[in-house]
Amino acid sequence: MRRYIAKRLLHSLVVVWIVATVVFAVVRAIPGDPVQLMLGGDATQEAREQLRTQLGLDEPIYVQYARWMGRLAQGDLGESLSTGVPVLELLIQVGQPTVSIGLLGMLIALSIAIPAGLISALHQYEWDDYVATFIAFLGISMPGFWVGILLIVFISQRFEFLPAFGYVGPGEGIRAWFSHIILPAIAVGVPYGGIIMRMMRSSMLEVMNEDYMRTARAKGLSPQLIVMKHAFQNALIPVVTIAGILLGTLLGGVVAVEIVFGIQGLGRLLINSVHQRDFPVVQGSIVIIAVIFVLTNLLVDLLYTVLNPKIKYGDGGES
Amino acid sequence: MxxxxxxxxxxxxxxxxxxxxxxxxxxxxxxxxxxxxxxxxxxxxxxxxxxxxxxxxxxxxxxxxxxxxxxxxxxxxxxxxxxxxxxxxxxxxxxxxxxxxxxxxxxxxxxxxxxxxxxxxxxxxxxxxxxxxxxxxxxxxxxxxxxxxxxxxxxxxxxxxxxxxxxxxxxxxxxxxxxxxxxxxxxxxxxxxxxxxxxxxxxxxxxxxxxxxxxxxxxxxxxxxxxxxxxxxxxxxxxxxxxxxxVMYAGELMEKAAVEELFEDPQHPYTRGLMQSIPRLTDDREMLDVIEGSVPNLAAKPPGCPFQDRCAWAFEACTQPLEEHEVDPGHDVACHLHREDIPEELGEWNSPTAVRTDGGDDR
CATH class of the missing domain: 3.40.50.300 (P-loop containing nucleotide triphosphate hydrolases)
Structure with a gap:
């Protein structure tokens, strides 16, 4: 198991390196010059050259690449071209709201969607199944930022309940923090939860038709026990896969939702830095997102071993 | 008992x-x-x-x-x-x-x-x-x-x-x-x-x-x-x-017997068909005997015996409701051939080597 994790982490490193290289190339391939954008059109050629040297942009591309890689290997993401603030510091600043919203959104979505999918499957074609299915499809069809706008209009504006704008860190009071992230979290959670609910429903329906469910009934177990002990864990296995894969989509949803709610998050930082051609910030943000991705995937795979005894990541290979 | x-x-x-x-x-x-x-x-x-x-x-x-x-x-x-x-x-x-x-x-x-x-x-x-x-x-x-x-x-x-x-x-x-x-x-x-x-x-x-x-x-x-x-x-x-x-066929029991009796003396044409389709070590048959045809559609079963369409010995009475005939104590057969009044030319059906000579299904 330990060896498996080590191997996976090594793979992850390779993936992150590839992402970093591609990002490095792409940000330099898009037209636009950071120096020009920083100094404006009126600056003299001399001033531009000076700033360029100062920022190290006059050196050949491979030198820039090697320098960036060298610092990355030490965990140093460099400094912003425009403000000189270390990228890591920027990321920690904006990462807090993004991660809070993402995690809370996922938590809300899972804790509603999984029970709803379960009940829906058990009451297939009854009124509660129709209601749950209708809501799930509604959720799937609405992008998070649109849900966010609806929440602002109908909850914040109409009832003057919960703030519609900005972010407050947990350091300034848990209540204030929570009240600022709950609406954006719901907004990102709705489309995510809709898909999870549908997955849970179909997975549960499939499991209920398995031969071992008939065996469980033939043992004279109560219907509740049959569902919770014999079906639930089996039904959860494919749902975890989807929940893990969709985390990426969820993160993408957060970026859009942050803008609707006027929150300075990772999304806004990324967009602004692309506009300014602030290479180190773009590169750093993308690398961090890649790291989050790779680690959640690893986490999901490890969760499998808990849910599915057939999967063992031992030293003897995978079965 | x-x-x-x-x-x-x-x-x-x-x-x-x-x-x-x-x-x-x-x-x-x-x-x-x-x-x-x-x-x-x-x-x-x-x-x-x-x-x-x-x-x-x-x-x-x-x-x-x-x-x-x-x-x-x-x-x-x-x-x-x-x-x-x-x-x-x-x-x-x-x-x-x-x-x-x-x-x-x-x-x-x-x-x-x-x-x-x-x-x-x-x-x-x-x-x-x-x-x-x-x-x-x-x-x-x-x-x-x-x-x-x-x-x-x-x-x-x-x-x-x-x-x-x-x-x-x-x-x-x-x-x-x-x-x-x-x-x-x-x-x-x-x-x-x-x-x-x-x-x-x-x-x-x-x-x-x-x-x-x-x-x-x-x-x-x-x-x-x-x-x-x-x-x-x-x-x-x-x-x-x-x-x-x-012996069950198309939702009905065709023959019930003690095991030795069923194997030694099967009394239903379907049971016989099954026995003949078992391969034997002493066989010199090139091909195994099979029962022609296939199981009737259970949603539209013909009236009477469900096996009548595949049975070499079928006759008029086979479309009537089946009843069980006790051929021996503990040996019941649901087949009209065990009635008293079967056509004379079918009388031979029960001998092991019988082959139908009247040209088959005459209904």
Whole structure:
């Protein structure tokens, strides 16, 4: 198991390196010059050259690449071209709201969607199944930022309940923090939860038709026990896969939702830095997102071993 | 003779679909005595499994089960409530299914799958409420010191699984096919049943394992005195294991007899057809004899005998409702050829070498 994790982490490193290289190339391939954008059109050629040297942009591309890689290997993401603030510091600043919203959104979505999918499957074609299915499809069809706008209009504006704008860190009071992230979290959670609910429903329906469910009934177990002990864990296995894969989509949803709610998050930082051609910030943000991705995937795979005894990541290979 | 353990009289099972209704079981009657191994043999789709599932009340809600009588150990099963049926299922009547890979839960240890039956139907005095069961499943695991677990290990040993303490901790995918079926048997024994319904218990296994499993079943019958209803499509299995047997075709029982009698003196053209299609070591036949045609559509069965379209000896009377003829004590045949008034030219049908000479179906 330990060896498996080590191997996976090594793979992850390779993936992150590839992402970093591609990002490095792409940000330099898009037209636009950071120096020009920083100094404006009126600056003299001399001033531009000076700033360029100062920022190290006059050196050949491979030198820039090697320098960036060298610092990355030490965990140093460099400094912003425009403000000189270390990228890591920027990321920690904006990462807090993004991660809070993402995690809370996922938590809300899972804790509603999984029970709803379960009940829906058990009451297939009854009124509660129709209601749950209708809501799930509604959720799937609405992008998070649109849900966010609806929440602002109908909850914040109409009832003057919960703030519609900005972010407050947990350091300034848990209540204030929570009240600022709950609406954006719901907004990102709705489309995510809709898909999870549908997955849970179909997975549960499939499991209920398995031969071992008939065996469980033939043992004279109560219907509740049959569902919770014999079906639930089996039904959860494919749902975890989807929940893990969709985390990426969820993160993408957060970026859009942050803008609707006027929150300075990772999304806004990324967009602004692309506009300014602030290479180190773009590169750093993308690398961090890649790291989050790779680690959640690893986490999901490890969760499998808990849910599915057939999967063992031992030293003897995978079965 | 002792009272039967199971008495079935005129059992019908009908499946309702949107545009048709299918008679999967069409008026069958049989009884099983204590300690007896009773076989039901038939082709796929003849209604064998449905019969077993209807006894356990395990069919889906689109199945309509009616019978003049389904009595188990003197009590009427048809009038039982859901919760009364639950205490019988797995307890007094248990079931072994065909495919042991898919019939065992992949995420529960085999020990626990047996132990839960012990807790529900045995007298181990361990709580089986939902909260306790959930705690066992998801938090603590089943204690290896609990009486139910010890019983489960004992049962694994009884069915011939080596190193049962270790095996009990394993999951179904870690066991071989034969071992899994032994686990199924241990699970079926765990509630101390008086009747086991074994639905094709060896079909998914290879031949040498099949023999071991069948012997195991017979040993357990001798040891615990349970009755067994053995459902199979394999006449060889019937011959090796059963005391009495019923031949099922298209939801109806064609012939019922003691096993030796059925093999020595089959009295139904369908049973004969089945016997002739068994390969023999002494065969010099190039091709095996087959029964021409195929099983009738159960949603639109012809009136009368379901076998009439494939039967070489069919005549006018075959479209009339079937009745059972007792050709010998304990040997019943549902075939119009056993009537007194069959056409003269068919009189020869019962000799072993008979070939129909009047040109076949003259209806």
């Amino acid at each position: 002792s009272n039967p353990m199971l008495e079935i009289e005129n059992l019908h099972v009908e499946f309702e679909t949107e545009d048709e209704s299918v008679q999967a079981v069409d008026g069958i009657s049989f009884e099983i005595h204590p300690g007896e191994v009773y076989g039901i043999v038939g082709e796929s789709g003849s209604g064998k499994s449905v019969t077993a599932l209807s006894i356990m009340a395990l069919l889906d809600s689109n199945a309509n089960v009616t019978a003049d009588r389904v009595r188990f150990d003197g009590t009427d099963l048809l009038s039982k409530t859901d919760s009364e049926m639950r205490s019988i299922r797995g307890g007094e009547i248990s079931m072994i299914f065909q495919d042991p890979m898919n019939s065992l839960n992949p995420v529960i240890t085999v020990g626990e799958q047996i132990a839960e039956v012990v807790r529900h139907h045995g007298d181990v005095n361990e709580s089986t409420n939902l909260v306790q069961e959930m705690r066992r499943k998801y938090v603590t695991g089943t204690s290896a010191d609990s009486a139910s677990w010890r019983r489960a290990v004992e049962l694994l040993e009884t069915v011939g699984i080596p190193d049962p303490e270790t095996r009990a901790q394993e999951y179904p995918h870690q066991l071989s096919g034969g071992m899994r079926q032994r686990v199924m048997i241990a699970q079926a024994l765990a509630g101390d049943p008086s009747l086991i319904l074994a639905d094709e218990p060896t079909t998914a296994l290879d031949v040498s394992i099949e023999a071991q499993i069948l012997n195991q079943l017979l040993d357990l019958r001798d040891e615990f005195g349970v009755s067994v209803l053995l459902i199979t499509h394999d006449l060889g299995v019937v011959r090796e294991t059963c005391d009495r047997v019923a």
